[in-house]
Amino acid sequence: MTSSLTYIDLEKNNFHGKMPENFGKGCKLQNFQINHNQVEGILPQSLGNCKDLKLLDVGNNHLNGTFPNWLRNLGQLQVLILRSNRFYGQVNRADITGSFTRLRVIDISHNNYCGYLPTNLFKNLHAIKERCEKKVEAEYMKDGSGYYVKGLSLTVKGFEIEFQFLLTSWMVIDFSNNQFLGEIPKTLGELHSLIVLNLSHNCLKGPIPSSLGDLSELESLDLSSNELHGRIPTELNNLGFLEVLNLSHNHLKGLIPQDKQFDTFTNNSYIGNLDLCGFPLSKGCDNDAETPTKLDRNDDDDEINWKFSILIGYGCGLVLGLSMGYIVFTTGKPWWFIRIFERARQRLAKR
Structure with a gap:
């Protein structure tokens, strides 16, 4: 069948057992969906013979095994969904360099x-790195036979949504509900066309990298239920399109950023x-003075300079007054001062 078919959709049935191992070298599959069944065993490596495969969705089954690194040989792969199975082990492999470039x-x-998040994999995601041009008409993913990429279920903005058609501009990374540890890689900030980033419910530590502010197209960011610390x-x-932000259940501290999109998020975030502390929380910040905005810092600098000038003037006046008092006290009459005053008065009278 796979030597002639390009599209197989077996999703949402009651299939069980193991997947066949006989995907031959002449495999012409471009779309393969067997999600939402009861399939067991490992993902057959013979799928690597399907060099034209663009979409592989085996989500919501009982598959197990380690991450299928042999998928790196599928140069046309655009959509990979392994969610809700029993896969295990590390994903961060050095030998995936130059792969998954169209994902x-x-x-x-x-x-x-x-293990650690797969930094090497993120570096290879060139299709997400490239900045997408805004198009007037919607363009959807499809294979060479004209079948649209459809029927995909993804968690977007906190809800599981089934897409009837999937836009070519829709870029998603969902690594949630695993056991990843370590810090969030700064290289994620290079994925300029990313729409959804979900790293929630893991064991991630360290700060939220400021490079995530470069994800100009991001609409949903979920980093909840980790062990992140530091300030937001x-x-x-800078994320002008951000509609959903979830940073709950971490160890973050300090003042929540204000203005722009942050004014739209609720306590649940x-x-x-x-x-x-700070809006929208009811808890005020006792250390607001330690984290002033740029405008506040400028105002503080001006106030400091103004007070410093007054202090200098006051000090000079005090020294001059004490000096003059000392002269008057010791000489009896400050004749030098009287002469200067008389000369000035005579000049004014002549005018």
Whole structure:
């Protein structure tokens, strides 16, 4: 079948057992969807023979095994969904350099992946790195036979949504509900066309990298239920399209950035961070003076300079007054001062 078919959609049935291993070298599959079934076992490596595969969705099954690194040989792959299975192990492999360059959607959420986030994989996502041009008419992903990429279920902005058609501009990274640890890589900030980033419910530590402020197209950012600490970077104010922000249940602290998109987020975006303060939380910041805005810093500098000038003038006047008092006290009459005053008065009288 796979030597002639380009599109197989078996989703949302009651199929069980293991996937066949006989995807031959003449495989012409471009779209393969077997999600929402009860398929077990490992993902057959013979799928690597389907060199034209653009979409692979095996989500919501009972598959197991480590991350299928052999998928790096599929140079046309654009959508990879492994979510809600029993995959495990590390994803960060050095031998994936130069692969996954056309990947636009990767969803490996709700598995048992562990280790550090795959920095090398993120560096290879050139399709997401490129800045998408805004187009008047919507353009949807499709394969060479004219079948649209459809029926995909993704978690977007906190809700699981089924897409009837998927836009070519829709870029998603969902690594949530795993056991990833370490810090969030700064290289994520290079994925300029990313729309959805979900790293929630892991064991990530360290600060939120300020480079995420470069994700100018981002609409949904979920970093909740981790062990992140430090302040919320003010660079996130640059995310003009951000509609959903979830930073809850971390160890973040300090003043929440103000203005722009941050004025639209509610308490739910920040609950579980006991050391955060400022709007929209009811907790005020006792250390606001330690984190002033740029305008506040300028005002403070002006006030300091003004007070310093007054202090200098006061000091000079005090020294001069004491000196004159000393002269008067010791000489009895300040004749030198009287002469200067008389000369000035005579000049004024002549005028």
